[in-house]
Amino acid sequence: xxxxxxxxxxxxxxxxxxxxxxxxxxxxxxxxxxxxxxxxxxxxxxxxxxxxxxxxxxxxxxxxxxxxxxxxxxxxxxxxxxxxxxxxxxxxxxxxxxx
Numbered sequence: 001x002x003x004x005x006x007x008x009x010x011x012x013x014x015x016x017x018x019x020x021x022x023x024x025x026x027x028x029x030x031x032x033x034x035x036x037x038x039x040x041x042x043x044x045x046x047x048x049x050x051x052x053x054x055x056x057x058x059x060x061x062x063x064x065x066x067x068x069x070x071x072x073x074x075x076x077x078x079x080x081x082x083x084x085x086x087x088x089x090x091x092x093x094x095x096x097x098x099x
Contacts, residue, residue, distance in 0.1 A: 002018055004099075006088065009087055012049075013048070013049060014046045014048050016045075016092060017046075020043070022039055022040050022073070023039040023040075040064055041073050044060040045058070046059075046088050058084070058085050059077055059078055059079050061073060061078050062092075
């Protein structure tokens, strides 16, 4: 899992951890060498920490071609869309376009 930090509105900071998530199924487990790239997505876990004592965690998914999605993959529960998750997505896109 990889890591980076993003700045968010209202002096919030997000600690981003991300990696590749693959959809699991019994059929693909039997044919391990026959998995397609369409099943793989980038999964992001973002902890927003306004203070040292409280935090909120967001879980987001992006397809390998860079589109955000709300589909659950491999038991990875995606956070519903709100103002902060939209800011997180924008900050991640900006970070990834620079790196």
